[in-house]
Amino acid sequence: MASVSIECVAREGCRIGESPVWDQREGALLFVDITGRKVCRWSPLTRQTQAIAVDAPVSSVALRKSEDYVITLGTRFAALKWKEELVTTITQVDKDKANTRFNDGKVDPAGRYFAGTMAEEIRPAVLERRQGSLYTLFPDLSVVKHFDQVDISNGLDWSLDHRTFFYIDSLSYSVDAFDYDLQTGKIGNRRSIYKLEKEESIPDGMCIDTEGKLWVACYDGGRVIRLDPETGKRLQTVKLPVDKTTSCCFGGKDYSEMFVTSASDGMDKEWLSRQPEAGGIFKITGLGVKGVPPYPFAG
């Protein structure tokens, strides 16, 4: 078995780093800093990060077929033109709610953008409960709400055969699966496939590898775990030098490297001095598995 190595490639000091996405066109890693209100792009060649400041919490970024990117910004789906640094609203959700924002989002294999909402946090993981919902932005720019009563809408991905949708509502401490209809984008038959153990803490972002196994970043758990959705067993744990690991994706050459984002919000001075890389971007090599390229939004 290859030996796993972990490197902090960008000491970004993100408040809540999230939504890592490999952009093959640019050969760069996209991510956001939610409360830092920035969309970022890190180049492995220059080892530099470019950032675009936005006017609200930005919780996810996705590739777009036509050009550049789409983002979830506050309670809006929006388009982002990188060079022009131009953000334009596509549509708004949660119009009946005063205090929510989007959280994690990802595009499905048919080019639909899934993203869920949550109440604004008072502090990490402390918020008014059941205020969130899960939405889809279709390529024709219409929006559908799948369900509400969500605490912290978080990680999402699809099985390799596209027949299962995996989803995390963080405060359920569970990784769930739904039957997925790729033709219509409809979900159903929710069930739990894994319950986190105490020391794994809170499930956050997630991605799938080419063997159909799930990788889940554990917020306050300082690790990513690899799960077999068929058996419900944990297969591997990779610990990182920061506690607030938030999300993960595969990228780099042949999608053989894993990138992990992290947060620093909620850490006091003493905690930060013990974990100076908090809020950084980590690269894990030697996992011996590859990832699935991200799907671009088809609209």
Ligand SMILES: O=C(O)[C@H](O)[C@@H](O)[C@H](O)[C@H](O)CO
């Ligand atoms: O990154 C996210 O998904 C949320 O926006 C964060 O705030 C944390 O996950 C949350 O605090 C953990 O419960």
Ligand SMILES: [Zn+2]
């Ligand atoms: Zn998250």
